[in-house]
Amino acid sequence: MEIRKLAPHEEAPMPLLLLADPSPKLVEDYLQRGQCYVAVQDAAIVGVYVLLPTRPDTIELVNVAVDEAHQGKGIGKRLVLHAIEVAKASGYKTIEVGTGNSSLDQLALYQKCGFRMTWIDRDFFLRHYEQAIYENGIPLTDMVRLSRDM
Numbered sequence: 001m002e003i004r005k006l007a008p009h010e011e012a013p014m015p016l017l018l019l020a021d022p023s024p025k026l027v028e029d030y031l032q033r034g035q036c037y038v039a040v041q042d043a044a045i046v047g048v049y050v051l052l053p054t055r056p057d058t059i060e061l062v063n064v065a066v067d068e069a070h071q072g073k074g075i076g077k078r079l080v081l082h083a084i085e086v087a088k089a090s091g092y093k094t095i096e097v098g099t100g101n102s103s104l105d106q107l108a109l110y111q112k113c114g115f116r117m118t119w120i121d122r123d124f125f126l127r128h129y130e131q132a133i134y135e136n137g138i139p140l141t142d143m144v145r146l147s148r149d150m
Helices: 014-020 024-033 075-089 104-112 124-128
Strands: 002-005 035-041 044-055 058-066 094-100 116-121 143-149
Touching: 002 075, 014 024, 014 044, 014 058, 024 044, 024 058, 035 075, 044 075, 058 075, 075 094, 075 104, 094 104, 104 143
Parallel strands: 058 094
Antiparallel strands: 002 035, 035 044, 044 058, 094 143, 116 143
16 A cells, blocks of 8 residues: 555545545635645555644644545554654644544544544534534534644
8 A cells, every 4th residue: 555645636535535524615625725645555545634734833634534445454544654754754843633522433543643632622513514423323513632742
């Protein structure tokens, strides 16, 4: 598997990006401002992430998604670790990520990759998404913010 930056002539893999963020409007917005990386296996895109500079010395990992047929194979962890390395090589001092209060697997993944919880953005998903979202039988309401210093 190869992880590489999406080429300027390539279209972003929207179906994958929408697995992690169901708002096409928000995804399009941060794609315009960020850098998209894809995981390619056997000539097919099986994973994606987007890095978005937010403040001096800080970058945010705003979307990490793996094709459902390829989940559970360590691709998500490889994407997160790759994003950390790209951020570090680009001179950033901190990388941040936000995930849902009900995103139990993602919360575990980010912590296994060295991220620590920093704060809760209460009612984030209620403010930014029109339809109710449930994961693991839990209403998605709050964004859990995590960060990792390089």
